[in-house]
Amino acid sequence: MSEPLSVLIIGCGRVAVKHVKAIKDLKGKVILKGLCDARRESAEKLLRESGLSGDIQIYEDYKEAIDALKPDITAATVPSGLHYEVARYAMEHGSDLLLEKPMAMSTGESRDIYDIARRNGRKIAMGHIYRYLPIVGLIRDDISTGKYGKVTHGSIYVRWGHGDDYYDSAAWRGTWKSDGGALMNQTIHAIDLLVWLMGSEPSEATAMISRRLRHIEAEDLGMAVLRLENGALAQIEGATCTDPSKHVAMFTVCLEKATLSMGLDSGKPKLDLRLAGGKKLNGKYIRKQLSKYGLSFTIKSALNPHLGIYRNLEESIRSGNDPIADSYAGFSSVDTLMGIYRSAKEGRTVKLPLTEDFASTDMADYEL
Numbered sequence: 001m002s003e004p005l006s007v008l009i010i011g012c013g014r015v016a017v018k019h020v021k022a023i024k025d026l027k028g029k030v031i032l033k034g035l036c037d038a039r040r041e042s043a044e045k046l047l048r049e050s051g052l053s054g055d056i057q058i059y060e061d062y063k064e065a066i067d068a069l070k071p072d073i074t075a076a077t078v079p080s081g082l083h084y085e086v087a088r089y090a091m092e093h094g095s096d097l098l099l100e101k102p103m104a105m106s107t108g109e110s111r112d113i114y115d116i117a118r119r120n121g122r123k124i125a126m127g128h129i130y131r132y133l134p135i136v137g138l139i140r141d142d143i144s145t146g147k148y149g150k151v152t153h154g155s156i157y158v159r160w161g162h163g164d165d166y167y168d169s170a171a172w173r174g175t176w177k178s179d180g181g182a183l184m185n186q187t188i189h190a191i192d193l194l195v196w197l198m199g200s201e202p203s204e205a206t207a208m209i210s211r212r213l214r215h216i217e218a219e220d221l222g223m224a225v226l227r228l229e230n231g232a233l234a235q236i237e238g239a240t241c242t243d244p245s246k247h248v249a250m251f252t253v254c255l256e257k258a259t260l261s262m263g264l265d266s267g268k269p270k271l272d273l274r275l276a277g278g279k280k281l282n283g284k285y286i287r288k289q290l291s292k293y294g295l296s297f298t299i300k301s302a303l304n305p306h307l308g309i310y311r312n313l314e315e316s317i318r319s320g321n322d323p324i325a326d327s328y329a330g331f332s333s334v335d336t337l338m339g340i341y342r343s344a345k346e347g348r349t350v351k352l353p354l355t356e357d358f359a360s361t362d363m364a365d366y367e368l
């Protein structure tokens with residue numbers, strides 16, 4: 001039995017709670033060695049509330065933490081504007097990464113992270129939670145073999161309402177420099193999933209964004225159409241100007257021989273996969289998921305997809321395989337997002353991947 005891989009979490013806010021829970025559930029495979037937060041009391045609170053004990057060190061400075069602990073895995077759960085510097089330092093000091101989405105705030109930074117990972121043989125598992133639901137992977141495998149014929153088009157809507165209280169809870173939220181808006185924060189991992197399911201890279205983006213209700217710099221509503229290299233079209237809606245008590249993320253993929261609709265509606269999973277003519281295939285995939293992953297992991301990973309991310313990253317580090325949402329997924333989704341923002345700003349369709357660097361801060365002079 002191999003030693004558990006050591007983990008250092010940098011940034012002890014909202015999402016870090018899910019990381020700690022996943023690490024607890026993977027006892028024996030990974031072990032928490034350190035928590036770091038610029039506000040020490042946040043790290044102390046997370047440790048207290050985690051119920052974990054043992055040798056877990058607390059730090060305020062992430063470089064000091066990485067230098068001291070030399071963790072196998074660094075989990076970067078700091079505000080998005082800090083992902084680049086933390087990811088870079090961790091990889092250059094020998095650590096693999098669980099990097100929260102978005103990978104970084106510009107195409108240049110994301111390409112750099114991707115290049116460093118490849119050059120140094122480092123693994124990055126992106127916090128693109130939707131890819132890690134086991135049933136999603138099984139359906140994606142069958143779509144990619146052509147079982148359901150050609151992918152014609154797809155769509156997502158992410159109506160992840162947040163009030164001004166959410167945006168006021170931390171100074172970085174909703175800013176162009178450190179967060180972006182509804183598309184960049186709440187929708188990027190859904191865009192990643194849609195493109196992954198559709199099996200082709202985006203080649204063009206046409207978009208509009210707006211700010212309807214929230215008092216933030218960036219958009220609280222965005223809509224876009226992507227053309228993929230295989231000719232399929234993807235339609236995207238991302239909004240936080242919706243009811244904060246109801247969070248919905250729904251995906252549809254239309255294929256020659258089947259239609260897939262799935263998602264989350266107020267925490268409840270939805271799945272409807274049926275062949276042309278109406279025959280439902282849901283039961284087949286649910287049974288396949290249970291036999292491959294077991295009941296306990298199926299339920300726990302649906303409730304906390306970060307469990308699937310840690311399990312997959314641990315297996316990837318030991319086997320040498322790439323994680324399910326790897327460094328390329330991180331780069332490509334930021335490139336798509338920057339293409340969407342650029343299209344909205346310039347009022348035209350833009351080609352992807354972008355050939356020039358574009359950063360979320362390039363949106364600062366755009367009148368919403």
Ligand SMILES: NC(=O)c1ccc[n+]([C@@H]2O[C@H](COP(=O)([O-])OP(=O)(O)OC[C@H]3O[C@@H](n4cnc5c(N)ncnc54)[C@H](O)[C@@H]3O)[C@@H](O)[C@H]2O)c1
Nearest residue numbers: 011012013014015037038042077078079080100101127170
């Ligand atoms: N994958 C997902 O489902 C998911 C969900 C929520 C958030 N996220 C991502 O996770 C990241 C964090 O989001 P959050 O909602 O947890 O934010 P948060 O504001 O709740 O937490 C961020 C923490 O980082 C700390 N911090 C700030 N600067 C630091 C520094 N220099 N060194 C160490 N710590 C520092 C803050 O004090 C804070 O405790 C964001 O990038 C967000 O997009 C991902």
